[in-house]
Amino acid sequence: MTALISFSIYLFFVFLLAAVANRVGKDKSFVKEYFLGSRGIGMWAFALTYAATAASGGSFMGFPSLIYTHGWVLAWWIAGYMIVPLVALGLLAKRLNQVSRIAGAITVPELLRRRFESSAVGNFATLLVVFFMFFFLMAQFKAGAQIMATLLEDVAVYQKAAFAIEAATAGIPWIGAADGDYLLCLIVFAVSVIIYTTYGGFRAVVWTDVMQGIVMALGVVIMLVLALSQVGGLGNATAQLAEMTPPEHVEVVLRSDKPSVEDRMLKRGHWIPVAGGGVVRLKSACILPAGELSVAGVEALRITTPDEIVRARLLIEADTDVTAELTEKIEKYAFGADKKGVYTSAPGPSVSNPNGFLGVLLAFSFFAFWNFSGAGQPSYMVRQMAFKNTLTLRRSMVMVAFYFAIIYFPLVIIFTCARVLLPGMEIYPDRVMPEMAAHLTEAAGVPWLAGLLVAAPFAAVMSSVDSFLLLVSSGIVRDVYQESINPKASEKQMKRLSYGVTVVVGLLGVVAVLHPPQFLQHLIVFASAGLGACFLMPMVFALYWPRMTASAAVGGMVGGGITVLVLYIIGFWVYGKFEEYLLFGLHPFVWSLLVSASLIVFLSLTGKPPAISIRDRYFGRATDSPS
Amino acid sequence: MPEPDTRESLDNSFRQSRKEFHAMVGCWIVFAVWTLGYNAIYAFDAESSADNPIWGMPRWIVFGILIPWIFALFLTVWFALRFMKDTPLDPEDFE
Numbered sequence: 255m256t257a258l259i260s261f262s263i264y265l266f267f268v269f270l271l272a273a274v275a276n277r278v279g280k281d282k283s284f285v286k287e288y289f290l291g292s293r294g295i296g297m298w299a300f301a302l303t304y305a306a307t308a309a310s311g312g313s314f315m316g317f318p319s320l321i322y323t324h325g326w327v328l329a330w331w332i333a334g335y336m337i338v339p340l341v342a343l344g345l346l347a348k349r350l351n352q353v354s355r356i357a358g359a360i361t362v363p364e365l366l367r368r369r370f371e372s373s374a375v376g377n378f379a380t381l382l383v384v385f386f387m388f389f390f391l392m393a394q395f396k397a398g399a400q401i402m403a404t405l406l407e408d409v410a411v412y413q414k415a416a417f418a419i420e421a422a423t424a425g426i427p428w429i430g431a432a433d434g435d436y437l438l439c440l441i442v443f444a445v446s447v448i449i450y451t452t453y454g455g456f457r458a459v460v461w462t463d464v465m466q467g468i469v470m471a472l473g474v475v476i477m478l479v480l481a482l483s484q485v486g487g488l489g490n491a492t493a494q495l496a497e498m499t500p501p502e503h504v505e506v507v508l509r510s511d512k513p514s515v516e517d518r519m520l521k522r523g524h525w526i527p528v529a530g531g532g533v534v535r536l537k538s539a540c541i542l543p544a545g546e547l548s549v550a551g552v553e554a555l556r557i558t559t560p561d562e563i564v565r566a567r568l569l570i571e572a573d574t575d576v577t578a579e580l581t582e583k584i585e586k587y588a589f590g591a592d593k594k595g596v597y598t599s600a601p602g603p604s605v606s607n608p609n610g611f612l613g614v615l616l617a618f619s620f621f622a623f624w625n626f627s628g629a630g631q632p633s634y635m636v637r638q639m640a641f642k643n644t645l646t647l648r649r650s651m652v653m654v655a656f657y658f659a660i661i662y663f664p665l666v667i668i669f670t671c672a673r674v675l676l677p678g679m680e681i682y683p684d685r686v687m688p689e690m691a692a693h694l695t696e697a698a699g700v701p702w703l704a705g706l707l708v709a710a711p712f713a714a715v716m717s718s719v720d721s722f723l724l725l726v727s728s729g730i731v732r733d734v735y736q737e738s739i740n741p742k743a744s745e746k747q748m749k750r751l752s753y754g755v756t757v758v759v760g761l762l763g764v765v766a767v768l769h770p771p772q773f774l775q776h777l778i779v780f781a782s783a784g785l786g787a788c789f790l791m792p793m794v795f796a797l798y799w800p801r802m803t804a805s806a807a808v809g810g811m812v813g814g815g816i817t818v819l820v821l822y823i824i825g826f827w828v829y830g831k832f833e834e835y836l837l838f839g840l841h842p843f844v845w846s847l848l849v850s851a852s853l854i855v856f857l858s859l860t861g862k863p864p865a866i867s868i869r870d871r872y873f874g875r876a877t878d879s880p881s
Numbered sequence: 882m883p884e885p886d887t888r889e890s891l892d893n894s895f896r897q898s899r900k901e902f903h904a905m906v907g908c909w910i911v912f913a914v915w916t917l918g919y920n921a922i923y924a925f926d927a928e929s930s931a932d933n934p935i936w937g938m939p940r941w942i943v944f945g946i947l948i949p950w951i952f953a954l955f956l957t958v959w960f961a962l963r964f965m966k967d968t969p970l971d972p973e974d975f976e
Contacts, residue, residue: 326930330945330946337909340905345906348901352968487937491937492938493934496930600920614920644967647965651960652958663950874892
């Protein structure tokens with residue numbers, strides 16, 4: 255409950271900032287203020303809004319779950335972030351800001367439309383932003399709802415409300431199939447973000463990002479200290495990880511000593527001793543029917559490391575009379591089963607890939623992915639269009655570099671410690687962050703601090719959702735309505751439409767995420783790859799190559815996006831789940847860049863050169879005439 | 882077909898930005914080669930991966946990730962504060 259109070263205080267400040275931002279922006283041009291903060295973003299705001307948007311729900315929910323599942327190798331997976339502040343910010347920011355000012359553009363599609371003087375370029379860009387950004391929104395909504403569910407799970411009022419919602423929606427198609435607690439949290443989270451984003455616009459988003467960025471950094475530092483002290487030092491954690499072997503997914507028969515008079519519910523996450531030694535954790539809730547002594551076909555996770563078994567047995571409820579009997583249905587890890595040292599070396603254990611989690615080519619793909627996909631995200635590009643001057647940019651790069659260094663590497667340390675402190679979290683890996691926050695603060699005797707620690711990933715999620723929400727609505731309002739439908743729309747009309755579209759897009763995101771895929775990180779990587787594939791190469795060439803043509807811009811965007819889509823569809827077809835297909839071991843993003851760049855160069859060189867007026871406008875004054 | 886843009890015809894700030902662009906790509910290549918090259922050789926030895934740890938971490942993490950990360954941090958500071966130049970952003974400020 256104390257955690258809930260501190261968390262509520264945090265939320266109060268978020269709304270307060272939105273209200274102040276709304277007042278500050280009142281006297282300025284609505285569209286420019288609402289979507290770009292009137293291009294007046296200073297160093298602190300620019301650096302932290304950039305960093306906070308980058309550190310999304312993926313960083314604080316999906317990334318920790320991967321560290322927990324695969325071990326130290328995740329430091330290599332994320333290593334590209336060492337150079338992200340230099341590459342992702344420096345690669346485009348200066349030119350992007352300059353060209354957007356020359357063009358008078360306030361959105362990415364608008365910039366491309368004006369740079370090439372082509373409506374087709376702008377329309378394709380809008381379409382692709384809205385499509386891929388929607389997957390991002392879905393992932394962030396799911397992350398936000400999950401964090402709230404963990405925070406509130408022991409609050410009586412919440413449990414009653416969740417039950418009531420589940421009962422009320424039971425007969426409604428699509429909505430009724432969602433869990434009551436998840437649905438409640440999703441609605442509360444989505445409504446909060448939609449309100450403050452709609453009310454405050456870009457300035458509110460930036461200001462809340464600043465606060466959220468500070469909360470995230472504080473949260474990580476506190477968790478690092480608590481984790482290291484509770485695990486007995488990093489050396490101890492690494493030594494224990496080196497002895498660990500991956501768990502097994504098993505099917506068990508649960509047996510009780512005596513039949514109960516009514517149905518007996520065994521919750522998901524329940525620890526059960528195994529007859530003959532060992533311990534399993536239930537992967538989903540199950541019911542031992544009244545009068546029965548056993549129930550078969552129960553899915554569970556079997557711990558295989560002796561030290562972990564000892565710790566897990568302490569978590570078995572004292573009065574339990576249920577034991578598990580293993581059946582022949584045992585699924586071992588495809589790579590790393592029964593092998594020590596897999597959590598402290600590459601490629602890391604993998605449930606499904608017999609070559610392990612991270613090979614050299616995939617590591618290369620991610621080293622490129624974090625940098626160049628980061629540079630190619632429209633949500634970051636918009637921020638790069640908003641800073642005041644180049645001095646702001648240069649100082650912000652330094653700040654972001656330090657910020658990422660104190661966020662990402664410590665997260666790897668914290669969640670390798672989590673492997674030791676929290677056994678059996680493979681049953682719901684995306685919940686490892688809030689569970690770890692609760693565990694660390696309770697063990698340290700400061701449960702109220704869990705509110706702040708959980709606020710860190712929540713802040714990450716909120717700061718990303720608000721940006722994406724604004725980006726999608728700006729695409730629709732500015733790039734579709736104002737550019738193509740009603741160029742003479744008044745300030746009042748634009749204001750009403752912007753508010754309306756932000757709300758509608760948010761609500762559509764909620765509906766779409768009622769049944770999300772299991773791993774958050776898959777959605778996030780897909781959306782990042784898709785956006786990077788569509789926009790990085792077209793934007794790089796648009797800013798640095800005067801010879802690029804409008805048809806090449808369309809070809810580059812569409813070619814990049816389709817490459818990612820096709821490789822994901824093949825992945826779905828081959829693996830039967832939402833997963834990318836690694837052609838020759840490389841991530842689809844790398845292939846998409848090659849396709850996109852090749853198409854741009856080919857179509858530009860074979861097409862008619864752009865008008866001299868365009869070249870002069872964006873690349874400087876010509877001193878000679880083209881022959 | 883002759884390239885219509887001569888180097889001299891381009892605005893100074895554009896040329897400066899392009900120079901910085903090339904330098905950044907060069908930096909990325911250096912760090913990619915360091916981390917990928919070192920780890921490709923030393924990160925895959927499961928049996929001795931936790932032997933002789935440094936600061937509680939496997940050695941390959943320290944030499945293949947942490948140290949390049951520290952170098953990258955200092956490089957970013959130098960690049961942003963020394964190598965990058967301030968250029969005008971508004972059209973009316975161009976030379």
